[in-house]
Amino acid sequence: MSDDILGTAAAWAAEGEQVALATVVETWGSSPRPAGSMLAVTASGRMAGSVSGGCIEGAVADVAKQAMQDGKPQLLDFGISDERAWEVGLACGGKLKVFVEKLG
Amino acid sequence: MTPLTLERLQKARASLTPVALLTRLSDGEQHLFPEDAIPGALADAAEKVLFDDKAANVTLDGEAWFLQPHNPPLRMIVVGAVHVAQALVPMAAGLGFAVTVVDPRRAFASEDRFTGVTMNHDWPDEAMEALAPDTRTAVVTLTHDPKLDDPALDVALKSRAFYIGALGSKRTHAKRVERLQALGHGEAAIARIAAPVGLDIGAITAPEIALSILGQVVARRRGK
Numbered sequence: 001m002s003d004d005i006l007g008t009a010a011a012w013a014a015e016g017e018q019v020a021l022a023t024v025v026e027t028w029g030s031s032p033r034p035a036g037s038m039l040a041v042t043a044s045g046r047m048a049g050s051v052s053g054g055c056i057e058g059a060v061a062d063v064a065k066q067a068m069q070d071g072k073p074q075l076l077d078f079g080i081s082d083e084r085a086w087e088v089g090l091a092c093g094g095k096l097k098v099f100v101e102k103l104g
Numbered sequence: 105m106t107p108l109t110l111e112r113l114q115k116a117r118a119s120l121t122p123v124a125l126l127t128r129l130s131d132g133e134q135h136l137f138p139e140d141a142i143p144g145a146l147a148d149a150a151e152k153v154l155f156d157d158k159a160a161n162v163t164l165d166g167e168a169w170f171l172q173p174h175n176p177p178l179r180m181i182v183v184g185a186v187h188v189a190q191a192l193v194p195m196a197a198g199l200g201f202a203v204t205v206v207d208p209r210r211a212f213a214s215e216d217r218f219t220g221v222t223m224n225h226d227w228p229d230e231a232m233e234a235l236a237p238d239t240r241t242a243v244v245t246l247t248h249d250p251k252l253d254d255p256a257l258d259v260a261l262k263s264r265a266f267y268i269g270a271l272g273s274k275r276t277h278a279k280r281v282e283r284l285q286a287l288g289h290g291e292a293a294i295a296r297i298a299a300p301v302g303l304d305i306g307a308i309t310a311p312e313i314a315l316s317i318l319g320q321v322v323a324r325r326r327g328k
Binding site: 006007009010013021023025026034035036073075099101102103104 | 105106107110111113114117127129131158159161162170173198326
């Protein structure tokens with residue numbers, strides 16, 4: 001993973017931001033980003049990196065905020081057969097799993 | 105992820121050390137491989153993830169783990185700033201290798217012959233120890249001179265370099281094997297050396313020899 005999402009996350013944490021990390025852990029079909037792709041988000045709304053072509057980042061950020069509050073990691077499923085995923089628009093037809101965790 | 109795990113991960117990445125981040129998906133428990141003590145099956149899977157340079161999911165004792173490699177760029181250490189090296193270096197760079205040429209003989213290892221190439225003019229054992237070959241490193245010795253090749257191979261065999269190749273005929277290699285055995289290297293270690301170096305494609309010219317070496321390096325890296 002060449003882009004330094006972890007470095008950005010560390011820098012944000014050092015600034016006193018609350019940070020959560022989302023990582024693509026598994027993909028099927030034509031998912032746009034491979035396993036290992038990361039997204040860092042802060043409670044204040046800053047974002048770096050991506051876990052899809054942009055279709056599920058919003059939903060992931062919502063879960064990330066939850067993880068920052070309760071400290072519990074979550075494993076999310078997105079897929080064409082998943083109604084929620086359809087709502088958030090994973091229109092590529094792929095399926096993926098995203099792990100969301102709090103930094104700290 | 106704890107701040108300590110992130111700090112350790114960033115430190116490993118900054119020092120170009122191959123490291124895998126292991127995450128238990130049920131609760132977010134994390135380990136770093138090879139630094140942390142982890143069960144053998146998980147360690148084997150982590151080793152494979154680093155070798156393949158590809159993330160993987162593993163289920164162990166009913167627990168799902170996500171294994172993510174954080175690998176530095178591929179490296180190639182070429183010992184001997186010889187004619188074949190001049191052909192090999194740009195071709196290896198094209199395949200994504202960060203190349204360093206080691207040769208204490210400045211007449212060979214000149215800026216003129218290797219413009220813009222990273223050079224190391226130390227004696228090969230010192231140079232190799234400083235360069236510290238890892239699982240992402242290929243080592244190729246080309247000098248034909250035991251004084252230079254042997255110390256480099258000695259260090260390479262003690263490392264986890266994924267490829268070790270040595271230029272020289274079968275006869276040259278047989279003598280080399282005797283010398284390496286005298287240095288204490290066993291059969292399994294010596295079998296790691298590709299010699300005569302390269303795939304047998306009937307290579308004659310320097311670029312052809314470079315091609316045969318790189319074909320073998322790629323094959324080794326892809327587990328063929």
